[in-house]
Amino acid sequence: MDRFIIEGGYPLQGTVTPSGNKNAALPILAATLLTDQEVVIRNLPQIKDVETMLEILAHLGVKIHRLGDKELALRARNVRSTEIDPQLTRRIRASILLSGPLLARCGGISLPPPGGDVIGRRRLDTHLMALRSLGAQIEVGSRYEMRTTGLVGREIFLDEASVTGTENALMAACLAQGTTIIRNAASEPHVQDLARFLNQLGGKISGLGSNTLVVEGVDGLHGGEYEIEPDHIEVGSFIACAAVTGGELLIRNGKPEHLKMILFVFRRLGIEVEVRGNDLFVPRHTSLKVVADAHGAIPKIDDAPWPGFPADLMSIAIVVATQAEGTVLFFEKLYESRMFFVDKLIAMGARLILCDPHRVVVVGPARLHGEIMESPDIRAGMALVVAALCAEGQSV
Incomplete structure (x- = not known):
């Protein structure tokens, strides 16, 4: 309509x-790429952005099963591609949230410029700085080409309290070697929701609700169930x-x-x-x-x-x-x-x-x-x- x-x-x-929080649903869906086990997500909002993110995940090889109108089971057993379709990314700005998970899980991503609402200048520099701090090599051209031989935890000070920048850093840091401290982190309810989801799967994140998040890297995440707030x-x-x-x-x-x-x-x-x-x-x-x-x-x-x-x-x-x-x-x-x-x-x-x-x-x-x-x-x-x-x- x-x-x-x-x-x-x-x-x-x-x-x-x-409905469930859209701004929590999108990073949580992206975060399912961090594990090869099945994840069940409940209270997903029934909106176009969620459907687009699911299309992108399916394109990457994620198996998706609908358990109900607002409930899905997802399993990223094999990620068959790290190159994102530009026809899909131009429909959704949240495609940038795939960067952290794919760098951590697969060692790279080729991402066209994200789309989304035009409500002013919405920079991606905070994302790039955070991911580079963790060990990503990034080339910016017609696409964002990101590669890493291994992410390593460190202290990051975000130049702005970016919600999606914080979320990308959180997801990447979960599988990084060592401890990551994110300062000037965003603390919105949807950031807290993502952190709780990652902890539910075996992540070790503390400081939820504050502007300093501490992430202890783990070898891998397991499956689980989660209901979006x-x-x-x-x-x-x-x-x-x-x-x-x-x-x-x-x-x-x-x-x-x-x-x-x-x-x-x-x-x-x-x-x-x-x-x-x-x-x-x-x-x-x-x-x-x-x-x-x-x-x-x-x-x-x-x-x-x-x-x-x-x-x-x-x-x-x-x-x-x-x-x-x-x-x-x-x-x-x-x-x-x-x-x-x-x-x-x-x-x-x-x-x-x-x-x-x-x-x-x-x-x-x-x-x-x-x-x-x-x-x-x-x-x-x-x-x-x-x-x-x-x-x-x-x-x-």
Whole structure:
């Protein structure tokens, strides 16, 4: 499906269970290359990126058996190729995550430039630096040609807290000789999920949830079973949908411990969420009001590496602010093109000022009306869905 037709103005009500975290599923699938034993993965999200990653793995020789809609058994007994098909890599940026596992397992990979959403400059230098530190020789041309005669653990300081850069280093270090210390590591829930998966298969990773990860290299990983944790970005999206439409929503297995900063930011936008054990309840909101800073100053909401507010929820938070009484400054620090979707909101009736590629001021509340729109990226697309749900009339 390449379009949605949405009739706005109806409150969302009911009970939902979030999908498994896409950003955990993709590196976990890549990590199955590290063992020749069978691995069973549960709670896989049913999305195109996962299907593309499975196509790549099948091309490399991984045997895949579907055990259910969200459950797979995979076995990489024989990896028959380390050359990745460019037709597949251009469809998914996460193809870069194959580098660490294939270097560790097979001693090399020939990788075309990865594709994916265009939301700003998304450099790969952190990946290359980390893998070179572990002993990989890398030539950058029309493809990334990576080779090693053996990975050796060492201390790595990442120049940025890159999620996928951290994940590549983790996977490569699992089978490296000796100890690897990764400093300035990303600590997002999906990085922790990958580390737990690797430990389940016999890896020795400590420091989960912190910015320093210690990996004791092992001779090999065994098989096992693992269930992917729920997607905190999807949970945040459901909360926003319920709040802006005036609905009531119960979110099962929402993993509240991953939502502290998300719930804090939503409270600043007037959204109250009840935590009920491992579930969350969004009560009916008749109106939203921005909580001003001291002395009535305009609050600033910005994104940051974990445990800061996730960049992937900035677009949705902007939509929520269009429905809240008050003024908010949003500062997008990580991606310089992510704010450019706001012209769609202006066309719907939102009152916004795009200050520069990183900052936008939102003055609410505004009555939005339906529009025909085109989404520039997946996160903007979800934000436009939220906007369409609370708008008057039909949106496409």
